[in-house]
Amino acid sequence: MKSEVRIMTKEEVYRIVIDPKDHRDVPLTFITDCPSYLMTKTGSWRTLRPIVDNEKCIKCGICWKFCPDVSIHVKDDGAEVDYEFCKGCGICAKECPVDAIIMEKEEDYV
Amino acid sequence: MAKVPEIELMFQGTTACPGCGAGNAMRYLLKALGKNTIINIPACCWAVIPGVYPSRNLDIPLLYNAFEATGAASSGVRAALNAKGVDPREITVVGFAGDGGTADIGIQALSGCVERGTDTIQVMYDNEAYMNTGIQRSGETPYGAWTTTTPVGSKQAWKKAPKKNMMEIMNAHGIPYAVTMSIAYPELMIEKIQKAKDILGPKFVHIYAPCPTGWRSNPSDTVELARLAVDTCVFPLYEIENGVYNVYKKPKKKVPVKDYLKIQGRFRHLPEEEVERIQKNVDLEWEKLLKKVKFTKE
Incomplete structure (x- = not known):
């Protein structure tokens, strides 16, 4: 029942969240793998x-x-x-x- | 007195305003409840505070629902857990709504949830207006306060209706446990939340969470305001356990309400006689509460 949530790496956060080139860069993924401390400074x-x-x-x-x-x-x-x-x-x-x-x-x- | 646990289930990087009382309300709530918690949040400040996709702010499962549906969503989560055969003592279901989502828009779903006797904790973090959408008046806005829908200026149209007493509404449902708490006393808050967690059935928690943006106060005064609200008896800390009242934090010395009003910009327009009227009303409510304590304890 227990599943571990993978946490995004800093490079992934930059590529996917901060500076996506295209909508195809944004993966269909769990909403839960980027803790707020990685993207909201x-x-x-x-x-x-x-x-x-x-x-x-x-x-x-x-x-x-x-x-x-x-x-x-x-x-x-x-x-x-x-x-x-x-x-x-x-x-x-x-x-x-x-x-x-x-x-x-x-x-x-x- | 319970110590404040070290565990942090609320991450850094919230988009709450500086000095937000609701931020601490969630932080202490999760410290007290621990990791085995499912929370559901309607439209309110806390729908915005965790941030945007793909960010997550809480280290627990979170369900967003419609503004009026917190109670219904909590019942649904509990029913799903029951269907899976999960022990109710193992996982706590929490509905975390603001004052609008509890006392105004969400009251029918909350009432239904409590009446059905669903085993949940329904939290109202009370910042006394619809702060998320731009400081509109709510049922919990106190008498005399300025909001954008009760403006002051050439027309002195401050709020003329009193604050809705949610504790009495919940008590009228015959709720097993209802409690008010303030972010100025984290240890007491954690003690009372843990007490609520161990009771089976619906629980109601009213957290007083000052909002510097909407109250036009200094962000550094947030905790001071919460403390003054208790010391002036504007917001007494008490619990109702199966109809029996208990004031668990009495102010050592009652402070005049004026001291509480004057550090908030939303009461700046009030003339002297209105301040006296508020003081009289606060004294009356406090006396009433003490009588209820005396009456129900006998």
């Missing part, structure tokens, strides 16, 4: 960028808990933001109990 939406000060971080995990985009993770040396997907909503900065995260203008980093 939401980091480009960001206008504010969260910057973590890991000196202040107490690794409580509250930022991870409240991130609606699963884009901040607490590792051994503090919190790490995944800038490929972070939309810059600022919930992490607002909820941080020790104010270790500040929001800066994205344009200063591009």
Whole structure:
């Protein structure tokens, strides 16, 4: 009963999803073999960028808990933001109990 | 108190707006239910959030259905599982609809599903308007709110009808379990969803999910708004188990409703006396709820 879903390779995503030359390039396939993290890079939406000060971080995990985009993770040396997907909503900065995260203008980093 | 599980069944790369409350609602729901879940979603924000073909956003089977059919589709999925001889405790069937798909357009299918006693969890994630199509008023939009169909300007035509009380409607069906929850308290949310999962029969879950786009609030205030809604008693957290009420999260100190209204642009036009009227109404509803708790526990 159990069937494993094959996940597309990056080349396939580019050829089929991002830049198809012809409708014949798009295969008749399961809708389920391309996870959204391969094709929707939401980091480009960001206008504010969260910057973590890991000196202040107490690794409580509250930022991870409240991130609606699963884009901040607490590792051994503090919190790490995944800038490929972070939309810059600022919930992490607002909820941080020790104010270790500040929001800066994205344009200063591009 | 249950911890927030590490498992992530919602991938990155959702097309939800920054600071979306519904994103977290789905994330916590799937964390609590685990991988053996079949979800069905009607037209709502979550019909858009997973992205377009061939992208998938959830690591579980997902069925899209028509706007009014969430309850019927859930019943169908459950009937198919029963026909295959699957143990109801093994797979959870979830109908995940917005407030329009539950309280307005989807109410007859939901009512039928609950009345038949189908073993499903019916989730309403409540962002208090039709946000997906451009902030039109719904039955769940609260009194006084601006939407694009209840405009304010030269005519002060804000919504004049109160918010529909879905918990009472569900209780009137004699539902085994109905619960309200808020994305500001993920641990409590996970605890209550797991409780609902273990009960056989129809379950109703009302999740309060702030929408920064439609509420004209700062995206970073999403969790704060959800917390304030509980602290001001605008959205009390309670459960109804076979008709017995229980408030499982009481605010330590009741905050004035004004604090909740003033950080949302959709209430900006309200004059002082209307704010007082909302406060009075909230106090009355809270008193009523406490009396129901007292009455049903005896």
